[in-house]
Amino acid sequence: MATGLFSSSSSRKRNGEAADASIEDQLHDIREDIAQLVSLIADRGMAASRDTKAKARSTREQAESDLQDLLASGEQMISDLRSRYAGTEREVRRAVREHPVATLGVAAAIGLIAAALLRR
Incomplete structure (x- = not known):
């Protein structure tokens, strides 16, 4: 910027043409700065999006791997x-073939114990 908004310049004309040009230059510079900021924010947003997608993909792959291990x-x-x-x-x-009578006795004893416990 050549001259500031509030600076005193000997090149200013009476009708304000130089002041208008200075304001237009400043507005142009501000527009360029805003455009650069928008571009920077967009770039950072895209980078953050790529990082997030990569992390999500990595997490999904890890979860799939863990699921396969769990299934196996x-x-x-x-x-x-x-x-x-x-x-x-x-x-x-x-055991039933070798000791059929003992097996029936054990089964009867278990039945009697279960009936006695369930009765109370």
Whole structure:
């Protein structure tokens, strides 16, 4: 800016043409500054948007990975439970075949205890 709004200049003319030109120069400079600020804000906004999108993408990928690990772990646990249940079932069937009378006695005793507890 060549001259300020309130500065005294010997180049001012009586009819105010120089003052008007100075104000127009200042308005032009202010418009340029505002345009630069808008551009800077837009650039920073876009950068923040890119960063946020990258973080969201990374978080989503991590969540998907964790979900896959959780599903694999759950499937492994179910497989382990099935094999344990199958083994226990075989042992119970073998015990019933080997000791049928003892098995009936144990079942009757459990039934009587359960009935006595439920009656109270």
